[in-house]
Amino acid sequence: MKNKILTGLFFLSIFLPLVSFSQITINDGEQVKIYNGSRVNVTGDALVESGGILIISGEMDVSGVFTNNDVTNSAAITITSNATETGSLIFASGTPAATVERYIPHTSAWNMVSPSTTDVSGQNFYDAAGGSSSWLTKFYEPTGTGQDLGAGWLYITKLDSVFTLGTGLLYWPAAADETVEFKGNLQDGDLTLSPLSYTSASHGFNLIGNPFSSALYWDGTWQKTSMEGTIWIWDGSNYQASPGDLATINIPVGQGFFVRATNTDAVIEIPAAKRVHNTQAFLKSSKNIISNEYNSLTIKAINNSYEDNVHISFGDNGT
Secondary structure: OOOOOOOOEEEEEEOOOEEEOEEEEEEOOOEEEEOOOOOEEEEEEEEEEOOOOEEOOOOEEEEEEEEOOOOOOOOHHEEEEOOOOOOOOEEEEOOOEEEEEEEEEEOOOOOOOOOOOOOHHHHHHHHOOOHHHEEEEEEEEHHOOOOOOOHEEOOOOOOOOEEEOEEEEEEEOOOOOOOEEEEEEEEOOOEOOOOOOOOOOOEEEEEEEOOOOOEEEEOOOOOOOOOOEEEEOOOOOOOOEEOOOOOOOEEEEEEEEEEEEEEOOOOOOOOOOHHEEOOOOOOOOOOOOOOOOEEEEEEEEEEOOEEEEEEOOOOOOOO
């Protein structure tokens, strides 16, 4: 077992299936990249000094404190994502600034997404290639009912709309696959969402998401109050329920999913202990969902048995 990455190293690429260190320090001018298919296990602390770069395309575990000393530079630590791979990081403690990429395919149109860092806003989605022509929506529980929950979807048109960790969103890349970059601080411990929205027995659906920099294992044992014991994720063809269609499920990085409250005191705790490294592909939605946001207009034309709809949405940043 090596003690640490030595000072003065300019560039290190890790391709091995498993490499272990007692601690890691990446100094100014040094760059370390963990490639897809490789795994780095650090039994102690990991430190990225100001001017150091860490790129994670494979898997990394840190049993101690993970620190980015360049506290405002989220680019110092990047967890990559593309069509064939998504990096994964699990660490015991610390809230390092980092960039977490989320590759989002256009093929199935709507995608349930969720921020992987703090300080995420509509701007993060707008800044993605093609993002200025894409669509972003949130779910509004009081109006979301029926099989498709159609009336609950509201378009987000303000770039300064802030989304906290655990928030679920629905995103439609405009014309091609996109990679959204979440830039902020990583979550190291349990995340409690309280209270969840509850209007009545015919409502109660809340779109939340994986707040961590790794996949998240759902087995029905998460701590919850006044909640149904099921989650729902759209896989591109159907809603997958667990328990139900699936006994357990691995929720990818940046993935949104539905839970359902049964009372006004509904609480769910997303446990850090359920973080896992897993290659589960990003699950997505192909629903053609139309919202009823206040700054939008739907025109319906009806003639005998024929009906046509035109939906117009007015964005604050449109021209």
